[in-house]
Amino acid sequence: MVPTAHFPGNIIFYLIFLGGLGVFSYLIYTRIRLLLFTQKEDRLSQIGERIKSILVFVFGQRRLLNEPFPGVIHLLIFYGFIAFSLGTITIIGEGWYPGFSLPFMDSPLGNIYLLVKDSFALLVIIAIVLAAYRRWIVRPARLEPSLDAALCLLFIFFLMVTDLSIVAGRIGLGTESSGLWTPAALTISQIIAGSGATEAGFRTLYQVGWWGHVLFLLSFLIYLPLSKHFHVITAIPNVFLRYLGPRGALTKLNLEDESAETFGVCKVEEFTWKQCFDFYTCTECGRCSDNCPAYRSDKPLHPKMMTVNLRHHLLDKAPFLLSKNSNTAVTDSGNGQEWNGAAMVGAVVGDDELWACTTCRNCEEQCPVFIEYVQRIVDMRRYLVLMESRFPAELTATFKNMENQSNPWGLGYTNRADWAEGLNIKLMPEVGEADILYYVGCAGSYDDRNKKVTLSLVNILKSLGIDFAILGIEEKCCGDAARRIGNEYLFQTLAQENIEVLKNYKFKKILTACPHCYNTLKNEYPQFGGNFQVVHHSEFLIDLLDKGMLKPARSFDMTITYHDSCYLGRYNDIYDAQRRILSAIPGVKLVEMERNKARSICCGAGGGRMWMEEHLGKRINVMRTEEALKVNPNTIGTACPYCLTMLEDGLKAKDMEEAVKTMDLAELLNNAL
Structure with a gap:
């Protein structure tokens, strides 16, 4: 009954499978080989913590579930793929050895697996429909209705449909169990039987489903390295390889290295292999840009598109890099030829993009696959400053x-x-x-x-x-x-x-x-x-408050909203101390802004932006001030001198400096003693 049981089905399968697997392997090989031309970086320390990251952020989907609707859709598709994988192994195994079956399939455990797989096939189809509805009907600004997204959803959809068709065909032919453990496939089989289908019809359903499944699977595998859905393969290793050092520490440049031809990064191969692996892994979900204060204030910086453009640049430069004789040399000459394509810094990534960044880390905090942006941007800034002295004119005085x-x-x-x-x-x-x-x-x-x-x-x-x-x-x-x-x-x-x-x-x-x-x-x-x-x-x-050394006694009729500093919160995980201090002051009513704690929007001063003019787009400090004013406070609390300055300027811009005050925690607590 298996289509490969006889000639020529078996030969066709061998050719299709080996050919598809060969193309997929070649694409993966070239992607990996490209990384050999980049810079070394150790990401294999703290193995226990890395395994924990996989459990929490991959299997637990923690960051994705911060947004419940798309998070649940992704959860269903993710676990659907896991449930679906063993069934696919069985189908491929049958192609090579008709009658192949996994050992546990004839046990009660096998029946439970069939029920789980059958249920998830239906749930994934529903999730695909919801995902399509969200992308093409709801159309959130951060998601473009691209052909790439449509193809990926269709591949997944048809993989589930063909899997159900295989089981439904087998039930109709009497070679599968009664369907007790596969209710969705049983229902399909009963509907087809009710329409007058014959044994030949069920055989056709089975064979079309079987061949379709194999073809869709191999086509999807080949397409993955060419699309944004490469993260299906790279996301788990990228989470495993995430940065586990202090989030507030940028890399140290060895300025005494006499062999260094440049400082900073101006060519894509000067990034580390992990930074380039980030390019492969981007899902283009847009959470980074959606939470970026520069992008939200109409600045040129678009974190998602920066990553996508760098990925395209790396792949465009691949033939040039792969033509080199050495896998370690970082130079612009390969086989005597110079790279004549677009310059990475200035063309692929514009100067204004780099200088718009406030280094707030909101992009990194929201990314479900732990792509790192700040180090990358600072690396390119280092090149502009140290090698080309190309930076906003007002910074000359700041440096001096x-x-x-x-x-x-x-x-x-x-x-x-x-x-x-x-x-x-x-x-x-x-x-x-x-x-x-x-x-x-x-x-x-x-x-x-x-x-x-x-x-x-x-x-x-x-x-x-x-x-x-x-x-x-x-x-x-x-x-x-x-x-x-x-x-x-x-x-x-x-x-x-x-x-x-x-x-x-x-x-x-x-x-x-x-x-x-x-x-x-x-x-x-x-x-x-x-x-x-x-x-x-x-x-x-x-x-001091916990030890009873400080005892605020004076009461205030004060409604305070607290603004989280990026370098205190996202960089160092200090969120609760400030709120507990405010709550300890008699008469204070604390109200939270919509975006608070890890999702707080930057005041606009970080990343050296305090010392640069803001010529493009809206003023970030005014945007954050407007968010604060929405909750009707009479005081905005801060714990950062730059946030204090920026928010006071924001209040002045809104003509609210008399009605609303900005105060540091130390001032508020000192006044209450």
Whole structure:
């Protein structure tokens, strides 16, 4: 009965199967070989944590289920494929050996499997219809109704239909069980029988279903590496290989490498193999762009399309790369030929795209397959800054100010501790030791509005008799903005100078009110030997509240919405401390914005954007302010000096600065004591 039991069916099957598998294998081989021309990167540490990632994010579909409707659709298709796989193995096995059957199929377990597979075939068909309805009727902005998407849905649809046809045909021919364990296929068989189908009709149904299944399966396999649905193959390894280091740490450039011809990335083969593997894995779901503040404010940056364009560029350049004699050389000459295609930086990825990024990590937080964007963008920025000096003109002054005065404003470094005059605050250069080293940061030292936050925090520390000191004029900019803009040389200079100073003194913890300083000191200074215990003031203050050392007594009639800082939240998972602090203040009513915590929208200052003009699209800080005003607060709470500045500017732009105030947690708590 199996179509390959006799000649010529068996020969046709062998040719089709081996030919299809050969083409698929060749496509996979070329994709893997391309990665050999890229840069090395170790992604095989912490195996236990990687296995856990597979369980939670692949089999648990955690990120996909953050959006229930599309998440459930994908869940059904995903588990349908798993249930369907054993049946497909049986069909292929029959092609080679008529009568082939998996060992457990004649047991009760086999009956349960048949029921599961039959049920999922029907559920997947329903899911495909819903997915098509969503993409072509509902049409969310982030999903384009492409031919690629249509073909992939049709492949999956017909794989399920042909599977049901095979079983229904067997039931009609009496070679399958009564259909008790395959109710969907049984129903199809009964409908066909009721229409007067003969044995020949059921045989035709079976054979068409069998050959159709094999052809659709092999065609789909060949199509996968050529389409966005390559993630069917690459998603699981990409999740397994995800970055497990500190999310706030960018890679360290070896600026003393005398063999380096360039710094940063300007050619696709200068990315690491994992970065290029990300290009293969993108599902084009659009969650990255949907949550990108730059894209949402009509800037040129479109994270999804950046990844798609880089994938196309890599594949366009494949013949050139694969023609090289060496699998390790990274050069633009292959077999004596120069690459004459589009330049990656400037053409494939435009300058304005790169400078629009706020490095907020919302794209990475929402991506279901853990594609990494920020490092990639900073790599290209590094090339523009270090190799071509091609960056927004206003950054020239910013770099000069950091180099000469160690702060982005360019105010005198000797005035860094002026805010502390007359407050009897210990200076570390004078005392040499303290329990807490308060790293004030540039904003807290120089910006008049943020000096109020500094004074509030100092007042809390002094009221409790906490032993703390500041570095005074020995404190320098932490270098966060310089690194994210791409000036790695300037960042490393500042970092090494700060670390040298910090190592001169004894302290238990570094305390800072700036999430950017916090992230840099905690996650990036260890790359240069600066291993310190660093706490953000929100962590420090909630600890004081929990210990009963702080007891807010004054009550306020205040409705507060809290804005999550990207570098405190998505970078360092600090979300609850700030809300617990606000809830501890009598009379405070906390109301959440629609996008909060991990989905919070950036204020617009990150990634060095604080020091760049915003010429294109809408102002991100105004957009975030509008989101805050929707919940009718009289106060917007923050825990970041840059967020504070940006949101206050947003309120001014909306003529709401009198009705609504922006305040830091330290100010709010200090006022309540």
